[in-house]
Amino acid sequence: MKTSHLSLAALLVSIVSVAGCSDRHSSSRKNAENTPATASAPRADEWLGKWTGPEGTFLELAGGHGKYDVTVQNLDGPRKFEGRYADGGIEFDRDGTREIIRATDGAETGMKWLVGKKNCLTVRTGEGYCRD
Template sequence: MAKAALALSTLLLISGCAQHSNGTASGAPDSGASTEQNQPHHQETDQWVGRWIGVEGLFLEISKDDSAGPGHYLLHMRYGLDADQSGTFEGQATAEGIRFNRGGGPQLLSAGDGEATGMKWLLEKEDCLVVATGEGYCRD
């Protein structure tokens, strides 16, 4: 019984020290590392600023959200044919692309080509942004 209590105490002490010594392990982000990690992401996604064309009148316009800071964007889009399938959404650069929330929850806008859009009308395009198969926007 004493050995079990000693082993448990040692385990708790070790796990407590490990969490305390590493701020990111405890869930508290390191502000310096966060800034450095976002820097390359927004440099890539800054190149996406402008108008992208989908099919049947669908479009995506990306602009920088200067009030929110580097790596933040406003996504003005018409993403469906129904009247309620358009709007402006706030996005943030990540390693994978631009994350934003729309209707059904979190979405990711990522770079791809016409084939990645899954739409035959965009198949030959090479410079595209894709939300999901069946929703993509391209530049000529």
């Protein structure tokens, strides 16, 4: 009787150990999948280059793999910012405000000049840039 209890206890310890190792492995794999360089940054990397807005405005993105140089040309001239992958887009700080560049269509930019365009990036409503 003692032998069967010991065997059962050894079996339970083995199962718990294997399950624990399995959980650690899957959780580290999930964390790796959520890092910018492996999962989502390549989508943002597709946005590299120049995007045009109305009246000579543009957005230009350079870099990649989760770190970006963001140039915004508005009516006051060009400004440069350091961007980073975050929340499915490219995040940067402008004048104390956290901005996120995200993929949209022209209607979602909130700009009548861009309605009907399909391939756009929006910083905030009323500030968008598209590729024709």
